[in-house]
Amino acid sequence: MNEYLRFASSSSDYSSSEYVIVGVPFDLTSSYRAGTAAAPDGIRKASYGFEPYMFDYGLSLSECRIHDMGDIECDDQDIAREHIRKTAKTLFSDEKFPIFIGGEHSITPHIISQSKDIYVLILDAHLDYRDTYEGNINSHATVSRRVSELEIQGMKIFGVRSISQSEMESDDKPDFISSYDIHEDGGELLKMAKELKGDVYLSIDMDVFDPSYAPGVGNPEPYGLAPIHCKRLLNLISHKLVGLDIVETNPRYDSGEITVNLAARLIYDVIGARSSIVG
Numbered sequence: 001m002n003e004y005l006r007f008a009s010s011s012s013d014y015s016s017s018e019y020v021i022v023g024v025p026f027d028l029t030s031s032y033r034a035g036t037a038a039a040p041d042g043i044r045k046a047s048y049g050f051e052p053y054m055f056d057y058g059l060s061l062s063e064c065r066i067h068d069m070g071d072i073e074c075d076d077q078d079i080a081r082e083h084i085r086k087t088a089k090t091l092f093s094d095e096k097f098p099i100f101i102g103g104e105h106s107i108t109p110h111i112i113s114q115s116k117d118i119y120v121l122i123l124d125a126h127l128d129y130r131d132t133y134e135g136n137i138n139s140h141a142t143v144s145r146r147v148s149e150l151e152i153q154g155m156k157i158f159g160v161r162s163i164s165q166s167e168m169e170s171d172d173k174p175d176f177i178s179s180y181d182i183h184e185d186g187g188e189l190l191k192m193a194k195e196l197k198g199d200v201y202l203s204i205d206m207d208v209f210d211p212s213y214a215p216g217v218g219n220p221e222p223y224g225l226a227p228i229h230c231k232r233l234l235n236l237i238s239h240k241l242v243g244l245d246i247v248e249t250n251p252r253y254d255s256g257e258i259t260v261n262l263a264a265r266l267i268y269d270v271i272g273a274r275s276s277i278v279g
């Protein structure tokens with residue numbers, strides 16, 4: 001772990017914390033625009049810009065027991081993945097609520113591999129269901145395929161609008177709702193969210209949002225979700241959540257810090273929504 005900046009209100013020590021933030025500046029398989037390694041600290045800096053009191057949840061972020069562990073060293077792919085798995089294993093077995101800040105999306109399967117009996121909900125513009133990409137099975141473009149191979153209860157992907165022909169034609173492609181469907185009928189998204197059973201792990205690829213809301217991503221795709229779609233979803237599923245990653249923020253292509261701000265605010269909302277229900 002490096003010298004680090006901490007997320008706002010993360011004043012708890014590890015043992016008394018409920019939420020544990022881990023930066024994962026992993027940026028080693030990006031296919032188009034590299035730069036996600038700067039995201040954890042960019043999002044931490046942005047986290048100081050908000051009012052800690054969240055009136056809609058009736059609580060302040062400073063009341064929530066948050067610990068920030070700093071960053072996992074990510075100079076070497078294999079060593080970094082090993083550290084991600086080890087850290088995830090410790091956090092799940094200590095019954096913490098982990099919040100991993102990427103880094104690229106390829107970190108997600110390594111986190112989920114250390115949990116048990118969870119349902120996985122992914123928000124992403126891309127289906128990410130290729131078996132390999134550029135010869136790499138651990139690419140950002142193979143995330144949902146790798147997750148589907150794990151022992152999980154199920155998986156759904158919301159907000160998709162980019163699928164390769166071979167992914168579309170594969171018999172075992174994952175359940176998804178496109179962003180077009182969500183714009184057409186937001187109720188459908190909420191209905192499916194309500195039907196999710198058991199413990200839910202949420203992976204937010206920031207490119208699920210429209211580039212006008214989140215320009216700082218590696219692979220921007222028009223026709224994306226609005227932040228309010230995500231907030232409504234969080235409010236419905238927060239009591240089921242057992243962990244979160246928020247990935248693919250790319251400060252190098254951000255504009256006016258829009259994307260790091262949204263990512264930081266989403267972390268507030270996940271903690272706020274969950275704490276207001278769990279207590």
Ligand code: MN
Nearest residue numbers: 105124128205
């Ligand atoms: Mn992705």
Ligand code: MN
Nearest residue numbers: 125126205207
């Ligand atoms: Mn994506």
